[in-house]
Amino acid sequence: MCFDTTSSNTGQIAGACVLLEQKLEKELLSLACRHHIMELIIGAVFQVCMGLGAKSSPEVPLFKRFQEYWGFIDTAKYEPGIAADDVASLVEDIKQGTIDYANKHLEQSQPRDDYKEFLELVIVFLGAAPARGVRFMSPGAMHHARWMSKVIYCLKIWMFKAQFKLTPAEKRGLRDVCVFTVRVYLTAWISAPQASGAPYSDLLLLKSLLEYSSIHPAISKSTSRKFSNHMWYLSQELVSLAFFDSRVSSATKRLMVSAMKNEEDQDQDHSKRITVALDSFKDKNLEDFVTARSMKLLRMMELPDGFLAVDPDLWDDRDDYKQAAETVNSLKVVNDYAERGVALIQEYSGLITRDETQLQFLLQVVEDHRRMYPDSRKHTLSGMP
Structure with a gap:
């Protein structure tokens, strides 16, 4: 699920994301926009x-x-x-x-x-x-x-x-x-x-925000604090996206695979967004965020994981890696289309009716019409009553 980061969506008790998982009775990947x-x-x-x-x-x-x-x-x-x-x-x-x-x-x-x-x-x-x-x-x-x-x-x-x-x-x-x-x-x-690039990009971005103190200390302090509250893609599950990022070196991927083999610490924080210590973040690398739980991404998406048993230098030539990479890169980690859809329906609903009941009827009529006439070609429209 891809969502904006307002508390109405991300609240741990009554947030829309939590309620959606409860309704579906299954855990979903949390892809914050x-x-x-x-x-x-x-x-x-x-x-x-x-x-x-x-x-x-x-x-x-x-x-x-x-x-x-x-x-x-x-x-x-x-x-x-x-x-x-x-x-x-x-x-x-x-x-x-x-x-x-x-x-x-x-x-x-x-x-x-x-x-x-x-x-x-x-x-x-x-x-x-x-x-x-x-x-x-x-x-x-x-x-x-x-x-x-x-x-x-x-x-x-x-x-x-x-x-x-x-x-x-x-x-x-x-x-x-x-x-x-x-x-x-x-x-x-x-x-x-770019879904596969999200973990590495976020790692580099937070480091650049911290380093910005040499140019503008106030901007560096404010932005790094703000961004540190939204480390969704460096969580134990989503950091595995970096396996499919071409910018990440084979050496780093080896360390990530090795970190996945370590026994999981039962006291570790399993929240969907992590908390980072800004004073030590400059020394962090991707492998520092990987745990045994990082396999969960591959399992939840039912992706092949045989490539993890061979050296990362050979991954690009393997069919299972290519298949997994294609699926990962199709993930939506921004909800631009949803934003435009919401804006469109808000404008549309006010033009025709302000009554909620009538609006719902109107949307059903539009949906039914689209199903009957999916395009405006002559042979389609010739069947119109």
């Missing part, structure tokens, strides 16, 4: 950089001002983020690598237009130009529930700060959000949907 977790991280950054009033209303006042002023902006007169010396010095070491990473993913299909806009804005911010040229879309929705709104607005406002009046505090806050976005957040967000 990694985009929701990433949104919590950027929310923590925004809170630190833009002040306590940043979340006091559904709309951000600074973003509202910029949206209203957009008609006066000359989009041809933008300034790349690195034009500012205090930004250039903070991103110079990752500049070219980040541009290459963003261009690589722009060549792939993105599930949403704002993901594409995010990638393009980062490239422009770093002083380059996307393949289709430099284009700026009009500022869109800005409410806290909309993914990408914070980073897109901050990048855009910073590049037009010469045309838009900002206070010194707002400039400092925007600069800090933008630097964090290009140094840390871009890679974390774009790689989030």
